[in-house]
Amino acid sequence: MKKIALILLLSITMSWLSSCDEKDAPSVVFTALIPDEDMSSQRPGSMIKDITMSQGINSFNLSARWKDGDVIQLFVRQGGKIYQVENLATVFDISADGKKCSFNFTMPSLVNESLEYEIIGVTGIDAHIEGQNVVVNSSMKRIPLENGNTMPSPMWFIINKTNLTTGNRQVQFKHLGTYEVLSVNNNSTSSITFKHCGFFSYTFPWYLIDGSIVIGSKAGTASNDTEQTDVQSDDITIAPGAVGAILSWYIPIGRHITLARLHAIIDGQEMTSIDMMRYSKNIESGKAYYMQATWDGSALYFSNDFCPDGNHPHAIDLGLPSGTKWACCNVGANDPTRRGGYYAWGEISQKDRYEQGNYKWWDNGDYTKITKYCRNGDFGVVDGRMELEPEDDVAFVNLGTGWRMPSRQQVEELINNCSSSWMLSNGIPGRVFRSNINNELIFMPAGGYFNGEYVRDYESTGLFWSRSFPTSAPYLAHGLAFSGGSVGWAKLNNLGRHNGCNVRAVYVGQE
Numbered sequence: 121m122k123k124i125a126l127i128l129l130l131s132i133t134m135s136w137l138s139s140c141d142e143k144d145a146p147s148v149v150f151t152a153l154i155p156d157e158d159m160s161s162q163r164p165g166s167m168i169k170d171i172t173m174s175q176g177i178n179s180f181n182l183s184a185r186w187k188d189g190d191v192i193q194l195f196v197r198q199g200g201k202i203y204q205v206e207n208l209a210t211v212f213d214i215s216a217d218g219k220k221c222s223f224n225f226t227m228p229s230l231v232n233e234s235l236e237y238e239i240i241g242v243t244g245i246d247a248h249i250e251g252q253n254v255v256v257n258s259s260m261k262r263i264p265l266e267n268g269n270t271m272p273s274p275m276w277f278i279i280n281k282t283n284l285t286t287g288n289r290q291v292q293f294k295h296l297g298t299y300e301v302l303s304v305n306n307n308s309t310s311s312i313t314f315k316h317c318g319f320f321s322y323t324f325p326w327y328l329i330d331g332s333i334v335i336g337s338k339a340g341t342a343s344n345d346t347e348q349t350d351v352q353s354d355d356i357t358i359a360p361g362a363v364g365a366i367l368s369w370y371i372p373i374g375r376h377i378t379l380a381r382l383h384a385i386i387d388g389q390e391m392t393s394i395d396m397m398r399y400s401k402n403i404e405s406g407k408a409y410y411m412q413a414t415w416d417g418s419a420l421y422f423s424n425d426f427c428p429d430g431n432h433p434h435a436i437d438l439g440l441p442s443g444t445k446w447a448c449c450n451v452g453a454n455d456p457t458r459r460g461g462y463y464a465w466g467e468i469s470q471k472d473r474y475e476q477g478n479y480k481w482w483d484n485g486d487y488t489k490i491t492k493y494c495r496n497g498d499f500g501v502v503d504g505r506m507e508l509e510p511e512d513d514v515a516f517v518n519l520g521t522g523w524r525m526p527s528r529q530q531v532e533e534l535i536n537n538c539s540s541s542w543m544l545s546n547g548i549p550g551r552v553f554r555s556n557i558n559n560e561l562i563f564m565p566a567g568g569y570f571n572g573e574y575v576r577d578y579e580s581t582g583l584f585w586s587r588s589f590p591t592s593a594p595y596l597a598h599g600l601a602f603s604g605g606s607v608g609w610a611k612l613n614n615l616g617r618h619n620g621c622n623v624r625a626v627y628v629g630q631e
């Protein structure tokens with residue numbers, strides 16, 4: 121029997137080692153790499169071992185290191201058969217930074233080392249042989265991450281003997297799961313207890329990775345799309361003003377997750393959010409997904425996941441009586457939290473300066489000489505127009521048929537059928553409108569308005585043009601206005617039509 125030693129190394133430093141019982145054993149050096157990468161919200165999906173997370177309001181850093189007691193289960197595949205290495209290999213020689221270690225193992229006696237074979241290593245999760253495959257249990261883990269809690273990160277690797285010549289060899293661990301980080305900011309004055317729950321549906325019972333490792337759906341008995349397994353985390357309690365987080369790991373067998381939700385006890389009241397992840401997510405192995413919740417004293421809001429995918433704009437169905445749908449993001453924005461463009465009312469392009477003198481529909485900047493959209497002779501040529509025509513509607517011009525700037529009625533319908541709350545979404549202040557009818561959400565950032573050469577009231581006020589304007593004072597236009605404390609239909613009284621405001625389109629279908 122021969123003992124083969126593997127050295128796991130994070131850096132590119134070449135290391136060596138082979139300790140052998142028999143003199144004729146090949147001398148082989150393994151250098152196993154785990155990419156030296158934090159798993160952050162910007163760069164998800166690194167390959168890591170034991171995870172710890174440092175928390176911040178809007179940032180997360182996951183890092184990993186080997187620690188005493190970590191073990192690696194090894195298998196050898198040869199001639200269509202798989203042999204399990206008897207004992208778990210325990211890591212040793214862990215480096216000071218925790219990212220480097222070594223381990224030994226004994227080759228199964230049935231393996232002929234003069235022929236081709238593969239070494240399969242699995243760590244962070246139980247593995248065994250079923251048929252011709254290495255199988256790992258797909259049970260899910262959800263733990264609070266605080267005070268240095270760690271969670272093992274399942275990884276695996278395969279070494280092909282055909283590449284296994286004497287000398288330095290490189291082994292790369294591959295990631296075996298998906299991470300989900302839920303962070304809750306407690307902005308209230310009482311403590312919050314919560315746990316993370318979710319239904320996981322399995323579309324098929326087995327999942328092959330690289331044709332070599334099979335993950336069995338042992339955690340749930342579900343074997344088709346309609347059956348689901350409910351998984352819950354431990355409770356975590358967050359003090360007032362503090363941030364708490366739960367890290368979840370699972371294998372995306374069915375490749376999607378539905379009804380992820382937060383169960384919370386706040387001020388003694390139990391509540392369950394069902395819209396933490398409102399869309400069935402296509403999830404990829406080896407990636408991290410982040411959700412952030414804010415408790416504002418009366419309701420829980422989740423800052424992510426306003427859209428089913430990245431193909432904006434989406435027409436969000438809030439279940440409104442008129443059938444009107446609202447765009448997920450502003451005209452000119454590529455994300456619900458972005459401000460997008462600022463437009464003077466009835467203009468379809470942006471400018472460096474927004475002032476009376478360069479406003480399109482006033483003669484020589486004179487607001488009493490309106491050249492289009494006027495129903496009051498004191499302010500210009502009466503043309504009887506009640507609202508912006510499509511050619512002057514920046515939503516229609518930018519987004520095409522079916523999209524318009526909202527009418528007064530459509531803005532009022534939104535306000536009357538939604539409850540809204542001030543919140544931060546990815547650090548951007550704004551208001552989230554939650555439908556009282558179907559709980560769908562849209563987020564509107566507080567982009568302020570453009571006057572002269574400056575954006576004003578940025579991050580404190582949201583001002584969105586409608587396509588309507590008042591009869592008596594046609595130099596103004598209507599819109600939706602909100603701040604931290606209020607929301608409503610507004611004449612935008614202090615804003616003449618020449619100021620630049622954001623525009624949130626509505627979708628009314630093909631007319």
Ligand SMILES: [Zn+2]
Binds near residue numbers: 426428430448449
């Ligand atoms: Zn969208």
